[in-house]
Amino acid sequence: MPAATPSSYSITIRLHTSPDYAVVGRIATAIAEQGGIVTAVDIADSRHDRLVIDATCSGFDVNHTDDLVEAVEAIDGVKVHKVSDRTFLLHLGGKIEVRSKVALKTRDDLSMAYTPGVGRVSSAIAKHPEDARRLTVKGNSVAVVTDGSAVLGLGNIGPEAAMPVMEGKAALFKQFAGIDAWPICLASQDTEEIIRAVEMIAPGFGGINLEDIAAPRCFEIERRLRESLDIPVFHDDQHGTAIVVLAALRNALRVVDKWLEQVRIVVSGGGAAGSAIVTLLLAAGAKDVVVYDREGLLSSDDDSLTGAKRELAERTNPRKVRGDLADGLQGADVFIGVSAPNLLKAEWIRDNMADDAIVFALANPDPEIDPAEAAKYAKVVASGRSDYPNQINNVLAFPGVFRGLLDAHAEDVSIEMLIRAADAIAAVVKDEEINPSYIIPSVFHPDVADTVAVAIAGEGKTSAGATGPIKVGSRSTAAPVDETGTLPQVR
Numbered sequence: 199m200p201a202a203t204p205s206s207y208s209i210t211i212r213l214h215t216s217p218d219y220a221v222v223g224r225i226a227t228a229i230a231e232q233g234g235i236v237t238a239v240d241i242a243d244s245r246h247d248r249l250v251i252d253a254t255c256s257g258f259d260v261n262h263t264d265d266l267v268e269a270v271e272a273i274d275g276v277k278v279h280k281v282s283d284r285t286f287l288l289h290l291g292g293k294i295e296v297r298s299k300v301a302l303k304t305r306d307d308l309s310m311a312y313t314p315g316v317g318r319v320s321s322a323i324a325k326h327p328e329d330a331r332r333l334t335v336k337g338n339s340v341a342v343v344t345d346g347s348a349v350l351g352l353g354n355i356g357p358e359a360a361m362p363v364m365e366g367k368a369a370l371f372k373q374f375a376g377i378d379a380w381p382i383c384l385a386s387q388d389t390e391e392i393i394r395a396v397e398m399i400a401p402g403f404g405g406i407n408l409e410d411i412a413a414p415r416c417f418e419i420e421r422r423l424r425e426s427l428d429i430p431v432f433h434d435d436q437h438g439t440a441i442v443v444l445a446a447l448r449n450a451l452r453v454v455d456k457w458l459e460q461v462r463i464v465v466s467g468g469g470a471a472g473s474a475i476v477t478l479l480l481a482a483g484a485k486d487v488v489v490y491d492r493e494g495l496l497s498s499d500d501d502s503l504t505g506a507k508r509e510l511a512e513r514t515n516p517r518k519v520r521g522d523l524a525d526g527l528q529g530a531d532v533f534i535g536v537s538a539p540n541l542l543k544a545e546w547i548r549d550n551m552a553d554d555a556i557v558f559a560l561a562n563p564d565p566e567i568d569p570a571e572a573a574k575y576a577k578v579v580a581s582g583r584s585d586y587p588n589q590i591n592n593v594l595a596f597p598g599v600f601r602g603l604l605d606a607h608a609e610d611v612s613i614e615m616l617i618r619a620a621d622a623i624a625a626v627v628k629d630e631e632i633n634p635s636y637i638i639p640s641v642f643h644p645d646v647a648d649t650v651a652v653a654i655a656g657e658g659k660t661s662a663g664a665t666g667p668i669k670v671g672s673r674s675t676a677a678p679v680d681e682t683g684t685l686p687q688v689r
Contacts, residue, residue, distance in 0.1 A: 207263050208237070208284040213251045216275035217244070222251065224273050229255045234266040254284070293365045294372075294381075331404060331607060340379040340600050341403045342367045343396055345387045348412035348435070348470070351538070351562045357383035360410055367409060367434075367596075374647045375597035377604065379407070389415050393422050400427050404604045407596065408433040413470040414506045430603045430611045436474030438592035438599070441616050442638070443475050443534060443558065444482055445623035446590050449637035450532075450578040454554040462486045462530045462552070466523060466566060467537035468496060468510055475534060476514060478620070481613050488515045488526045490537075495519050495526045524550060532556045535566035542567040547575040554578075560590055578634045587635040594623055594641055598650025606655040615654050622653035 215221045226236045234255045243250035253270065257263040271278045300311050309315055323330050331337035346360035364381030371379035380403075384395055396406060396419075406429065408420055416433055423431045432438070451458060463484060465472050468491035476487055489496045489510055496503065496511040497518050503511050519526055523541060527533065527550040535542060539561055547555055547567075554577040559565035562582045569586045572579045580588035599619055603611065626639045626646055639646055 207259060208254065208256045209263050209266070210252050210254045210282045210284060211267055211270055211278060212242070212280040212282070213249075213253060213270065214277045214279050215249045215251055217247060217249055218275065219249070221249065221273070221275065225251065225253050225270055225276065228269045228273055229253065229266050232266050232269045233257070233262065250279075289362055293362070294368050330401070334402075335378055336402060336404050338376070338378055338604060339403050340371060340377055340405045340407050340604075341382050341396070341399060342371075342379050342407045342409055343382045343384065343392075344408075344410045345384050345392055345412075346410065347387050347415070349410045351564065354387075354412065357385050364409060367407070370593050371597055371600065373597075374593060374641075375601040375651070377597065377600055387412075387415070389418055392419055393426075396423055397426055400429060403429065405429050405600050406431045407600070408435075410435060411470075413473070416470050417473075417506065424610060428609050430600075430608050432596070432599060432603075432611050433470065433474075434592055434596050436470045437478075437611065437616055438595045439471045439536065439560075439590075440474040440478040441595040441599070441620045442590050442592060442623065443560075444478050444617070444620035445594070446558065446580055446588065446638045447479075447532065447534075447556070448620065448624040449627055449632055450556045450580070452632055453634055453637060454531075454556065454577050456531060456554070459483045459485055461532055462488070463532040463534065464488050464490060464523070464526045464530045466490045466533065466535040466541060467561075468507055469536070471536040471560075473506065473510055475536065476510065478613070478616055480513060482617055482620070486516060488517075488519055488530075490523045490526050495521055495523075527551050530555070532558075533566075534558045534560070536560050537566060539564035539566065542572070544571045544575060547572060551576075558590060578637060580637065584641075588637050589641070590638060591641050594639065594646055595619060595650060598622075598647040599654050601647060602651035602654025602656075605651065608655075615656070618653040618656055619650045622649045625649070 213225065222239050226239055229236050234257050236253065236255045238254040240252045241249055242252050255266055257266050267278060267281055270276060301307055302311060319333055323333060342364045344357065344360045344364055346357040347354045349355050349360045349363055361381060361383050364383060368379035368381055371377040382399065384392055386392060400406065406423060406427065408416060408431065411419060420431055420433045451461065463479065463486065465476055465487060468489050472489060476489060479487055491507065493503065493507060495515065496507055497515045497520055498511045499518055500511065524546050527546050529552055531552045533542060533551070535558060542559060544567065547557060555575065556578045557567070557572045557576040558580045559567045559569060559572060560582045565581045565583070569579050569581045580590050582590055623639065623646060626643060626649055627636065
């Protein structure tokens, strides 16, 4: 049975009980005996004839939380009044809002912020369109665009159901990089319509973050938009994931004393994320990467492969390994999963993989293997979950990536930028800090966003034609750089 964690499926049970304070202990015991975790027991109201108690606890899934409620209700003298899911409570009314940056308290304020003063600013931008980055929100804004076709691990659930995810993304942009991001959920899954829609809204944004668009359509959309727009287009499911995976792998290899160029890597999942991970790993120096997908192990000598899978096979699997996932793991040093729950068996890590194996089980919300099970045999384990060590989370990448792109007035995103971002994230973890349970910094680490922003901006050409070092806004940075201002090289 999976283990419950304080942040997994959290509920608050409002209880009416007899006026006996010993009932608090019985409630906590009943929850613990069912495998739940008690995070708080509060007496909301006390009367001569009854107590009102709020018991906050977590289970490992929805069914388990139902079991916890039943266990509490089975206690003599306890009646369940209401059960609140804390995740749903957090989403009531949405997670983001729009606020004005300027005071509008007088007629004078209004005359400058709106008519007639705003007309002067509009006229100036009409003469010099590049000034829109300076004089409007464009210079600090990102459109988070989805069609709802590949949301988390939930699949094609549509634009309305995708909205909470896009709202969350916008909130993270603001929290970690000070960027104003806007959820754009499109009511179409037609490639041409999506491309045209983004092209039409692009003048109001400094960058486009494509999100949760199914493969292979997402590849075409990203490629075409990069060609047609003069602002950076970044598909976070691909490139954000790839950046953080490479960063984590750099440090995991430091732990096991292996080198990227020498290890055998198996990537489970040949979709958007898997393809981007493979591309970045190869660009960073990996030599032996094998991809597993629905067709089995992808190999260039498999004539049945077509399209994106054929292209992926041509770039990987130099030993021409064929078969299922277990076959691919023979002698493998690294497993990277961006596929589906419960694909990886613990005994394959033990029996098939090389010594000091590295396992990244990143399927969301349920990983390819329970991290606790993988840790029995693997030296380093990471997942996408916040309730286990080594969370590989895109929030480590995309806020800083866009901060750097916006501040440098960049027009595109290069593979070199992505590698620099990955190396910057890896370098945040100091030599004295690194261990099997700490290969990647926390998403709340204060240096991450600024460090990535500096790495992305780097030294090069901006859209304005300037060359040389880029100072990233007025934001301070504690990036781990040497006396020359260069990010250190890591594995």
